[in-house]
Amino acid sequence: MNIKHLCGSVAVAAMLAGPALAEVPESDDTIRIMTGDWTSISMQGEIMSLILQTVGYNTELVVADDSGRYPGFENGDLHIAMETWQTTQMQNLEKSVATGNVLDMGETGLQGVEDWWYPSYMKDRCPGLPDWEALKACAEVFSTADTAPKGRYVGGPLSWGDHDERMIAALDLPFEVVHPGTDAAMFAELKSAYDREAPIVLWVWQPHWVTSVYDGEYVQFPQFENECFTDASWGPNPDATYDCGKPYGWIKKMAWAGGEEVWPCAYEIVRNYNMDNATISALLVEIDLNGRSSTEVATEWLMANDATWKEWASCAM
Amino acid sequence: MTLETTSASAPTARPLPRSLVACIALALLSILTLLGPVWLSVVPAWLQFPIAPALSEWLNWAVREATIGGVAMQDLTRQLASLFDIVIDSTVVVLSKGIFTGRGLNVTQAVPPLSWLAIAGTLIIVGYRLGGRPLAISLAVATSFLVFFGLWENAMVTLASVLVSVILAMIIGLALGIWSYRSQNVENITRGVMNVMQTVPIFSYLVPTLLLFGYGPSAALVATVIYALPPMVHNTVLALKSVPTEITECGTMMGCKPRQLLWQVQLPAALGKLAVGMNQAIMMTLNMVIIASMIGAGGLGFDVLTALRKLDIGSGLEAGMGIVALAIILDRTSQAAAHRIAHGRHREPGQRPLWQLVGAWLVMATVLALLIKPLQALPQAWEISTAGFWNGAVTWINQNLFDYLEGFRNFALLVVMRPFDDFLAAAPWTLIIGSVAALAYVLAGLRLTLYVTGMAMFIVLTGYWGPAMSSVYLITISVTMAVLIGYPIGFWLSSRERAQGPANFVLDTMQTLPTLVYLLPAVMLFRIGDVSAVIAVTLYAIAPAVRYAMVGMAQVPHARLEAAQIAGCKPWQTLLWVRLPAALPTLLIGINQTIMMAFSMLIIAALVGTKDLGQQVLIALNRSLVGEGIIAGLCVAALALIADGLLKAGAARASTHSPRGTSA
Numbered sequence: 001m002n003i004k005h006l007c008g009s010v011a012v013a014a015m016l017a018g019p020a021l022a023e024v025p026e027s028d029d030t031i032r033i034m035t036g037d038w039t040s041i042s043m044q045g046e047i048m049s050l051i052l053q054t055v056g057y058n059t060e061l062v063v064a065d066d067s068g069r070y071p072g073f074e075n076g077d078l079h080i081a082m083e084t085w086q087t088t089q090m091q092n093l094e095k096s097v098a099t100g101n102v103l104d105m106g107e108t109g110l111q112g113v114e115d116w117w118y119p120s121y122m123k124d125r126c127p128g129l130p131d132w133e134a135l136k137a138c139a140e141v142f143s144t145a146d147t148a149p150k151g152r153y154v155g156g157p158l159s160w161g162d163h164d165e166r167m168i169a170a171l172d173l174p175f176e177v178v179h180p181g182t183d184a185a186m187f188a189e190l191k192s193a194y195d196r197e198a199p200i201v202l203w204v205w206q207p208h209w210v211t212s213v214y215d216g217e218y219v220q221f222p223q224f225e226n227e228c229f230t231d232a233s234w235g236p237n238p239d240a241t242y243d244c245g246k247p248y249g250w251i252k253k254m255a256w257a258g259g260e261e262v263w264p265c266a267y268e269i270v271r272n273y274n275m276d277n278a279t280i281s282a283l284l285v286e287i288d289l290n291g292r293s294s295t296e297v298a299t300e301w302l303m304a305n306d307a308t309w310k311e312w313a314s315c316a317m
Numbered sequence: 318m319t320l321e322t323t324s325a326s327a328p329t330a331r332p333l334p335r336s337l338v339a340c341i342a343l344a345l346l347s348i349l350t351l352l353g354p355v356w357l358s359v360v361p362a363w364l365q366f367p368i369a370p371a372l373s374e375w376l377n378w379a380v381r382e383a384t385i386g387g388v389a390m391q392d393l394t395r396q397l398a399s400l401f402d403i404v405i406d407s408t409v410v411v412l413s414k415g416i417f418t419g420r421g422l423n424v425t426q427a428v429p430p431l432s433w434l435a436i437a438g439t440l441i442i443v444g445y446r447l448g449g450r451p452l453a454i455s456l457a458v459a460t461s462f463l464v465f466f467g468l469w470e471n472a473m474v475t476l477a478s479v480l481v482s483v484i485l486a487m488i489i490g491l492a493l494g495i496w497s498y499r500s501q502n503v504e505n506i507t508r509g510v511m512n513v514m515q516t517v518p519i520f521s522y523l524v525p526t527l528l529l530f531g532y533g534p535s536a537a538l539v540a541t542v543i544y545a546l547p548p549m550v551h552n553t554v555l556a557l558k559s560v561p562t563e564i565t566e567c568g569t570m571m572g573c574k575p576r577q578l579l580w581q582v583q584l585p586a587a588l589g590k591l592a593v594g595m596n597q598a599i600m601m602t603l604n605m606v607i608i609a610s611m612i613g614a615g616g617l618g619f620d621v622l623t624a625l626r627k628l629d630i631g632s633g634l635e636a637g638m639g640i641v642a643l644a645i646i647l648d649r650t651s652q653a654a655a656h657r658i659a660h661g662r663h664r665e666p667g668q669r670p671l672w673q674l675v676g677a678w679l680v681m682a683t684v685l686a687l688l689i690k691p692l693q694a695l696p697q698a699w700e701i702s703t704a705g706f707w708n709g710a711v712t713w714i715n716q717n718l719f720d721y722l723e724g725f726r727n728f729a730l731l732v733v734m735r736p737f738d739d740f741l742a743a744a745p746w747t748l749i750i751g752s753v754a755a756l757a758y759v760l761a762g763l764r765l766t767l768y769v770t771g772m773a774m775f776i777v778l779t780g781y782w783g784p785a786m787s788s789v790y791l792i793t794i795s796v797t798m799a800v801l802i803g804y805p806i807g808f809w810l811s812s813r814e815r816a817q818g819p820a821n822f823v824l825d826t827m828q829t830l831p832t833l834v835y836l837l838p839a840v841m842l843f844r845i846g847d848v849s850a851v852i853a854v855t856l857y858a859i860a861p862a863v864r865y866a867m868v869g870m871a872q873v874p875h876a877r878l879e880a881a882q883i884a885g886c887k888p889w890q891t892l893l894w895v896r897l898p899a900a901l902p903t904l905l906i907g908i909n910q911t912i913m914m915a916f917s918m919l920i921i922a923a924l925v926g927t928k929d930l931g932q933q934v935l936i937a938l939n940r941s942l943v944g945e946g947i948i949a950g951l952c953v954a955a956l957a958l959i960a961d962g963l964l965k966a967g968a969a970r971a972s973t974h975s976p977r978g979t980s981a
Contacts, residue, residue, distance in 0.1 A: 054422045062532050067939045077531045145727040180845045181924035191628050192841035
């Protein structure tokens with residue numbers, strides 16, 4: 001609700017002047033939409049908030065931790081989240097839905113991608129990339145004094161519960177995993193290495209601004225199939241599970257179950273909401289690279305895609 | 318105080334037997350560990366009792382279903398939360414947001430908030446009245462920084478929640494302090510509870526707080542108050558105890574009732590020392606701004622977080638300096654107010670009452686702001702930013718100096734840190750506890766021995782021995798560095814009055830600038846891992862080291878310095894043989910405070926990837942493991958309390974052993 005938002009909104013209000021959109025909402029209770037500390041969820045939350053407000057609901061954006069959100073949803077403190085990633089949150093979501101207090105609101109249409117990633121200049125120094133077997137030969141290129149002769153791989157925070165150590169063992173890669181405590185530290189190392197064109201390989205996910213700013217690509221591991229995690233004989237190592245890359249995954253919306261009766265139309269709008277990676281990535285660049293506020297970018301998207309969001313919100317028209 | 322000294326000096330009349338006993342016990346234990354079963358060296362599984370899951374279950378029940386007198390606890394806390402929300406929200410409306418009508422794309426602002434001109438002007442007017450021109454100038458600089466760097470709106474959101482937290486912490490702290498002052502039993506209990514509260518990392522009780530108070534500003538408020546309360550309580554008790562008995566007796570003779578005695582005699586007389594507590598409460602509240610913004614407090618803390626996530630270190634630094642500016646505004650104004658009340662200076666004849674001046678200014682500024690838009694909110698085009706410069710500087714250092722820094726990192730890591738870490742990890746747990754216990758016995762006798770052994774066994778039994786040793790390693794290295802850097806600076810500053818003003822500003826900045834702001838550049842230059850963590854903790858812990866070194870040196874009696882001068886001591890001789898021994902007790906307390914600060918930073922250091930207790934707390938928070946978070950947090954507190962007990966005993970011994978004369 002800053003001044004920029006205000007100016008934008010006034011302009012929009014003038015353009016949209018004409019028939020009032022707002023039907024009376026089922027309830028004046030405030031719908032609390034979760035926002036997080038990464039850009040895409042705050043932007044998608046902002047878009048949903050603007051849509052719901054425009055059709056007459058009261059909304060509020062509330063900051064919550066990615067994994068710490070579940071008690072809030074089960075209690076009814078938080079009502080809607082626009083992003084729940086299969087890659088890191090699938091088990092938490094399933095557990096939470098099983099309590100009966102939380103609803104799976106369907107996929108957003110976005111696909112989460114995450115795996116080992118390196119800057120393009122490493123291709124010259126480690127011939128054979130992006131194929132994963134190249135890493136065996138040039139582990140030393142990626143090493144530092146404290147890991148030598150093994151390579152240094154910057155993984156995700158410990159609490160994200162990845163299985164890089166198991167994958168390294170299964171694929172017999174001469175690498176050591178270094179865990180940061182937060183994603184910001186991860187990308188600080190990337191920026192440092194990239195500015196010096198120094199060797200680095202780390203965990204990167206998408207949609208994320210990093211892949212728009214830095215030139216690089218993913219290591220091609222044996223492609224994930226469900227059997228990889230359960231059946232040892234699958235994949236290049238006949239005696240081990242986890243001998244493959246990470247799964248690609250859905251990004252889902254979730255909601256507090258109790259809200260279905262309070263704001264049925266709002267819940268329908270959330271279920272109808274659908275985006276794709278390309279659209280979201282373009283919006284992320286506007287925010288992360290061009291330094292605009294997510295409110296401003298969301299407002300702009302709504303103005304440009306009037307028909308799309310009005311179709312989602314047909315129950316309020 | 319006098320009682321303590323006599324009881325402490327009585328047993329030291331025969332110091333030899335005690336250290337002898339400790340040595341023999343330790344030697345026996347070493348032999349036993351070497352020859353005895355393995356479980357004496359490595360904590361065995363049967364000695365670990367994972368009570369965390371049970372605690373999680375109990376807490377979940379307590380939070381969701383427990384009732385007090387038929388009313389669900391959660392209902393009570395939620396009522397309280399909505400009360401807090403009303404207070405914070407209305408402050409935010411007045412200071413930052415104004416009133417809106419309409420929704421979504423149709424929103425319009427019906428009433429603007431107070432303009433920056435009105436608020437900044439009010440602060441400067443009040444500052445001028447309280448502290449004269451110097452204070453007015455500081456406030457003008459701080460507020461213009463916020464305005465011109467485009468931080469005003471969010472700074473006011475932060476100000477609103479900080480104001481409410483500080484006031485709440487002050488009221489509760491004062492009440493608890495007065496209660497403790499009046500009853501020794503209460504004091505014993507509150508002191509224990511406050512010591513634990515001060516050292517348990519805030520992340521470990523964040524999840525229960527969220528469950529009780531809901532997501533949003535009020536949960537952040539409660540967590541902040543819990544964190545900022547202990548220094549207020551401690552200092553209230555200290556302040557009341559320091560009121561000279563003559564004053565209290567005089568009050569009694571005048572026929573004061575107890576209430577009158579407290580409010581009209583003792584508290585005003587104690588105000589100077591109460592101001593210290595207030596200062597600490599303000600500083601600690603501002604320390605929490607980042608963490609509070611992670612759970613919904615918004616404001617400048619959130620600006621810092623979002624900027625750093627984009628690796629926009631310059632903008633993060635600017636928003637961080639905004640927090641420092643707020644700290645300076647609050648601290649300097651409240652100190653001046655306390656000083657003024659303590660010295661009983663009232664309005665001079667002919668001066669207008671302050672409220673009239675402020676009222677007139679608010680009306681005038683609001684009218685002006687309505688007429689001239691930039692006075693309400695500065696246009697974006699007029700804002701300044703130095704972010705580009707800072708980002709460029711970090712990149713330049715990275716590109717040009719990285720190799721040297723990498724050499725330093727490798728040396729520190731491979732030659733100093735790894736070996737020490739490995740040593741602590743491999744050393745038999747019984748021997749480590751035995752050594753600590755022996756030290757406690759030598760310093761203060763059986764009671765302290767039992768106390769520290771109990772604390773250490775808590776860590777062993779709950780199964781956190783490994784991570785705890787990792788914390789000990791990080792803390793030891795950081796505190797050693799902080800003391801080695803901070804004490805000489807403090808010694809140097811103590812004799813240079815002119816340098817102390819700027820030095821205090823730098824120290825305030827180091828204590829209130831969010832650590833994350835320099836943590837990320839540290840990661841860029843020293844990579845993820847322990848070196849970056851140690852640098853962050855050290856930088857944060859230097860400030861108390863410098864402060865205590867200054868205080869310690871200032872306390873050295875002038876007569877002794879003159880005697881040394883007459884005796885022909887060179888400066889280094891004076892320092893070594895006169896100043897240091899006289900300041901030793903204060904210096905030891907300073908190390909103690911430095912350690913406490915370092916412990917409170919562990920949780921932030923965990924963000925760059927340590928494997929210590931802080932990381933355990935962080936993981937527990939991220940996975941919503943209520944019990945694990947609290948147990949790991951209590952282990953941090955146990956470590957801190959062991960260090961605290963040993964150093965306080967050491968300081969007490971040093972002050973009784975303090976040499977009367979010097980060898981010069």
